[in-house]
Every structure is written in C-alpha cells, then in structure tokens.
Amino acid sequence: MNRYETVAAQYIAAWNETDAGARAALIEKHWADGATYTDPLAAIEGRDAIAAAIGAVQGQFAGLVFSLGGAVDGHHDVVRFTWHLGPAGEEPIVIGFDVAELDAEDRITAVHGFLDKVPAGV
Structure with a gap:
C-alpha cells in the first residue's frame, strides 16, 4: 500500500x-491540529469539530458503511479518492469525491469534499 492509499x-x-472515543483517537493520530473539512454541507475546523461532524453523519446514516469507491491517486502532499456510503456490499446511497492535503508526517491538514450522489432531502 502506498502512502496515499494508507491515508x-x-x-x-x-x-x-x-x-x-476510538474515533477521536483516530482523528488525533491521523489529522493535524487545526485541520479543516469543507464540503457542500459543512465548513469546519479542528479535530473536535471533525469528530462531531462524523458522529452526526453516522447518526443520520446509521448502519451504513463508508468504503473506497476506486483507486486512490496522489502527488506531492495531496491525495484524492472517491468514496461510497451504503449498506455493506450493496449499491451506495451516497457517493463523494475528496481531496486531502497532507503535512510532512502524512497527517491530514485539509479535506475538500464533493458530493456526487446524494439522496433527496439531504
């Protein structure tokens, strides 16, 4: 697995x-202090806010899982990938495309997210 696939x-x-608690530990380890996350529905800064946003999405889409939607690509300190959200092993309900910026230790400093497929009412 290359560094971009790992991220x-x-x-x-x-x-x-x-x-x-486990989610906060993952974010603490893999996201830089002051990291940002921006998509069409949110613009947030900081590990605590990112953890809270992930928790809110999990509450909204309880029981669904995220997975990579294809190959991961990157260069320099930038990684891009498509992700899916849906029932495990089934057609995704939500599809997105994210671009993440990394620091020298491959921690995420910023995510720029795009939503390609979203259910009505979200």
Whole structure:
C-alpha cells in the first residue's frame, strides 16, 4: 500500500468508527491540529469539530458503511479518492469525491469534499 492509499484507508476508518472515543483517537493520530473539512454541507475546523461532524453523519446514516469507491491517486502532499456510503456490499446511497492535503508526517491538514450522489432531502 502506498502512502496515499494508507491515508485514504485511515480516513475511511475514521468515518466508519462508531465509538466516539476510538474515533477521536483516530482523528488525533491521523489529522493535524487545526485541520479543516469543507464540503457542500459543512465548513469546519479542528479535530473536535471533525469528530462531531462524523458522529452526526453516522447518526443520520446509521448502519451504513463508508468504503473506497476506486483507486486512490496522489502527488506531492495531496491525495484524492472517491468514496461510497451504503449498506455493506450493496449499491451506495451516497457517493463523494475528496481531496486531502497532507503535512510532512502524512497527517491530514485539509479535506475538500464533493458530493456526487446524494439522496433527496439531504
């Protein structure tokens, strides 16, 4: 697994972690202090806010899981990947595309997210 695939896997793991304490530990380890997350529905800063946003998404989509939607690509300190959210092994309900910026230790400093497929009413 190359460094970009590792970062994407760690990112997906944080989004799938339902235990708040374990999720916070993953974010503490793999996200830089002051990291930001921006998508069409949110613009947040800081590990605590990111952890809370992930928890809120899990509450909204209880029982669904995130997975990588294809190959992970990157160059320099930037990684991009498509992700899916849906029932395990089934057609995704939500599809997104994220671009993450990394620091020198491969911790995420910023995520720029795009939503390609979203259910009505979200």
